Amino acid sequence: MSPCFIIPHDLPRVFLLVYVDNIIMLGNDAALITTFLNRLSSTFKICDLGKPGFFLGIKTIPTDDGYILSQRRYMTDLLNRAGMVDCKPLSTPAAVTQPVTPTETPYENPTQYRRIVGALQYLTITRPDLSYAVNRLCQFMHSPTTDH
Structure with a gap:
C-alpha cells in the first residue's frame, strides 16, 4: 500500500x-x-x-x-531512527496471532520505544490503516517488553 x-x-x-x-x-x-x-x-x-x-x-x-x-520522507527517517530500514515488509502491520509464551522481559530502552511509538502516531495522519497497530503499541507505553 x-x-x-x-x-x-x-x-x-x-x-x-x-x-x-x-x-x-x-x-x-x-x-x-x-x-x-x-x-x-x-x-x-x-x-x-x-x-x-x-x-x-x-x-x-x-x-x-x-x-x-x-509522509514517505518522515516514514523513512523513522525507520532509520528505529534501525529498521532493512526489515521485511508485512501485509499486516500487527501480529494476528499471540505468541504461545509471551515474554515478560522488559524492553531495554523504554524511552526509545516511547519516541518511536509517538512518531508512529503522527504517521497515522496519512496512514489510517496503521491506527489499530499503533493504538496497540500505545497501550504498552508505561512498561514495554521485548515482545512489543
Missing part, C-alpha cells in the same frame, strides 16, 4: 492543518477559501505562501483527482 492519503476534488471542501502559528489550507472551493482568508486577514497578519509543497513532514502533491498527502 502506498504511504499517502488522497483528498478528492469531487465535493466542495476545505481542509485546515494548524500547528502553532502555521496554517495550511487545501480545498476545491475557491470562493470559500477566499472568504476564509479575508476573515483571517481582518483579524490576523497573514501571508499567503501559495500552493503547499512540504508542511510538518507532509508533502502535498497535486493530481488530477485532488491532492496526495505523503
